[in-house]
Amino acid sequence: MLKVTIDGIEAEADKEITILQLAKKLGVEIPTLCHHDAITTYGACRVCTVEAGIPRSDGKLRVRMVTACNYPIRDNGIVINTKSERVLANRRMILELLLARCPNAKKIKDLAAEYGVLKSRFPSENPEEECILCGLCTRVCQEIIGKSAISLVGRGFERKVLAPFDEPSQDCIACGACAYICPTGAIKIEIEDGKLLIKNWKTSRELAKCLICGEYAGPEAVLQYIKEKAALPDDIYLLCDKCRRKKLQKELIASA
Amino acid sequence: MEDKKAREILEHYKYEQNQLIHILQDIQTEYRYLPRETLSFVSRELKIPLSRVYSVGNFYNAFSLKPKGRHLISVCLGTACHVRGGKRISEEIERVLNVKSGGTTPDQEYTLETVNCVGACALGPVIVVDGKYHGQMTSAKAKKLLSAMKDSGGNGKNGKNKKS
Structure with a gap:
């Protein structure tokens, strides 16, 4: 166990846990956009930047700005500030830059407003832009879904999230995990003519209907994928959530 | 589609995933660009997701996805x-x-x-x-x-x- 001071609170932390993990445990709030507990940290959005001071041998602190989400606690006596004036100034600047990129993304606007940033001094290239290139969608697709259908493509100004060749991808099963996890709602899903469309990746997948109620149960490709992964029997995987729950409940009661 | 030249290059690098950039460099030299079908082929053979091969091919200036002149x-x-x-x-x-x-x-x-x-x-x-x-x-x-x-x-x- 290491001694840690975070915003003046003295605490103990296991070695190698991140500042963000410790803060969560202690109820210290640090804003994040590109972080999700179930996915490898990436440190892309920078809004979780905090001040960390490592005590040197002469007793002085060497203070640095670090991203809380991927900074592992390794030093005894580390002093962390999540709300110092320097941290707040830094965070306001980051939010201002994000706001310049996505002037109309609700999540960004709200978070910026929380820190008193209502307008960005920097010019906006595209007022429609909502993607902050945090890569959560590509990480969930790779790590959780296991499909890697999309990736960050290009460099600098041209960086984007795309399916290969910006064309409908064979690998995308239209599960929608990317849209679910996107912090800014940049990924749009629509249902049209019995198909689920993810516009950003040009995906279009047939929706399957529930065998019992006839409502949409989900994209066929997704149900097929789940069936294979979980080795589900045919009459279970082709049901919608509600019917599946009812059916399993009945079976459970009958078997009890 | 079998891509003979790409196959030779892959064999030369023993189908090692971490040789992706070298493999793409050789393909670039061979074809003067990275043809789509070849990228798909490399992705299948190396078992690297196409999205990853594509983003590597797109990242470096040394690679081109469009044919280059002689x-x-x-x-x-x-x-x-x-x-x-x-x-x-x-x-x-x-x-x-x-x-x-x-x-x-x-x-x-x-x-x-x-x-x-x-x-x-x-x-x-x-x-x-x-x-x-x-x-x-x-x-x-x-x-x-x-x-x-x-x-x-x-x-x-x-x-x-x-x-x-």
Whole structure:
């Protein structure tokens, strides 16, 4: 166990846990956009930047700005500030830059407003832009879904999230995990003519209907994928959530 | 589709995933660009998701997803070349070849690109033609160089015919 001071609170932390993990445990709030507990940290959005001071041998602190989400606690006596004036100034600047990129993304606007940033001094290239290139969608697709259908493509100004060749991808099963996890709602899903469309990746997948109620149960490709992964029997995987729950409940009661 | 040349390259690197960049470099040298089908083939054979192969192919300047011409002309626009008129030279070549920077002539002979320093600032302004450095360039000299290339380009074509 290491001694840690975070915003003046003295605490103990296991070695190698991140500042963000410790803060969560202690109820210290640090804003994040590109972080999700179930996915490898990436440190892309920078809004979780905090001040960390490592005590040197002469007793002085060497203070640095670090991203809380991927900074592992390794030093005894580390002093962390999540709300110092320097941290707040830094965070306001980051939010201002994000706001310049996505002037109309609700999540960004709200978070910026929380820190008193209502307008960005920097010019906006595209007022429609909502993607902050945090890569959560590509990480969930790779790590959780296991499909890697999309990736960050290009460099600098041209960086984007795309399916290969910006064309409908064979690998995308239209599960929608990317849209679910996107912090800014940049990924749009629509249902049209019995198909689920993810516009950003040009995906279009047939929706399957529930065998019992006839409502949409989900994209066929997704149900097929789940069936294979979980080795589900045919009459279970082709049901919608509600019917599946009812059916399993009945079976459970009958078997009890 | 079986891609013989790509197969040879993959075999040379023993299908190792971490050799992806080397493999793509060899494919780039072989085809002068990274053909789509070849990228899909590499992705299947190496068991690397296509999205990853695509993003590597897209990231580095050394790779091109569009076919490049037989001759590559790089005009240096690094600081030293820029102040000595590199821009004028690239504009002159654009005019002569009738192709924008970054583009390739329709006959697939020339690709023109601008680069941000070739490490020969003392020679500036520099243009690099097929790996050969030409220093103290002027628009007039560039024009001459191009017409000389076009003349010998005829020979080059003959040479190409001989090969095929």
